[in-house]
Amino acid sequence: MSHDDNDAAMNGTLHEDPAAGTKTVAEAPRLRTAHDLLAGAMSRAFSREPVRSCPTGHHELDEMTGGILPGWCWVVAAVTNWGKSTFATALADVNLRAGRLPLIVSLEDAEEIYADRLLLRRARRAPNRKINADNLRLRRLTPDELQLVTEVVNDAERKPMFLDARGRKGEWIARALEHTLDNVPVDLVILDYLGEVRSGKRQQDRRNEVSEMAALIRGAVKSRNRSLVMLSQITIDDDADKFPRMHQVRDSRDVVNAAEVVAMCGIPKSDVMGKDGRVKARAGERAMLLEKVKQGRKGMVQLHWDDEAACFVDVEDPRASPEPPEPPLGRSWSPTEKAPAPPPPHWQDAAEREDLGGFAQEGFGGI
Secondary structure (H helix, E strand, O other): OOHHHHHHHHHOOOOOOOOOOOOOOOOOOOOOOHHHHHHHHHHHHHOOOOOOOEOOOEHHHHHHHOOEOOOOEEEEEEOOOOOHHHHHHHHHHHHHHOOOOEEEEEOOOOHHHHHHHHHHHHOOOEOOEOOOHHHHHOOOOOHHHHHHHHHHHHHOOOOOOEEEOOOOOHHHHHHHHHHHHHHOOOOEEEEEOHHHOOOOOOOOOHHHHHHHHHHHHHHHHHOOOOEEEEEEEEOOOOOOOOOOOHHHEOOOHHHHHHOOEEEEEEOOOOOEEOOOOOEEEOOOOOEEEEEEEOOOOOEEEEOEEEOOOOEEEEEOOOOOOOOOOOOOOOEOOOOOOOOOOOOOOHHHHHHHHHHHHHHHHHOOOOO
16 A cells, blocks of 8 residues: 555545546557567468358359458448338348348438338338238228238347437447447447437537547447448539549548458449440349448449338348249248349359459449
């Protein structure tokens, strides 16, 4: 006990907590040798244990990126009304069904809106058996649709997946995520969306405010080795006929620079052709361009949208299971439809994989 502690004890002012008044020593830096780095790379190369990434619901996106990897941040940007929040719902749903635990953090829409989106997607049992989105919105569901509602609710998981953060500041969201991720085994955090993030401190520049708040949230998730998807808006420039590109992400250049994957969403004005002459995305259909991928391949894929049910549906690899006995929920093909085309020869498939990265360099469709 120091002289100061003796004096405090004699005066009756010694704190009961022995750690009180002590200073925290910063953690010593961990330095690694070249051998350490390469030994780690060798261990991963020899491992046959699959990486526990979060699926996207689209087999081509998963092949190009390896899925949404732990500790990685995706920025998914689109214009208003493209369907960002509906895509977030599909992303959460496909991960729930894959045994992952997603968490949607909503800064804009109430849980009732997200609940209806999830209901419409999960009620799509087949192309001809689903709930009409207008019927749900106007509360005029048919008896068959009401039966689907009952089936969906009875099949639903009892796991946390939604956090209402409307009106909350970025600092609160970061603290809430730290507490949640330390206590709940969440695999994927989906932030909807960056444009609504505000700081509790007065900021002179909106872009700096978004950058600072995004960094807080990103740090809370990535430091715990969880996956993060941030939704963002796109600013339409003078040439609106072109497919969106990274420079149009509205919120902050720092947000784009810090992301491992940047996915630009839009609707091509004309068919997008691959180098092999096949259509990669059709005009007038929703599509996604991976314009930045830290480890993986760039390129464009067409997403599948059901207009009647107002939801995205999964795009499965036909080579994995050409003729499933029953279409799983949310899938875009069923045995009542024409069977998918047979897979291309191995050499053709390999050439296609090499060509997918050419979209970002050579221009296509309306780009």
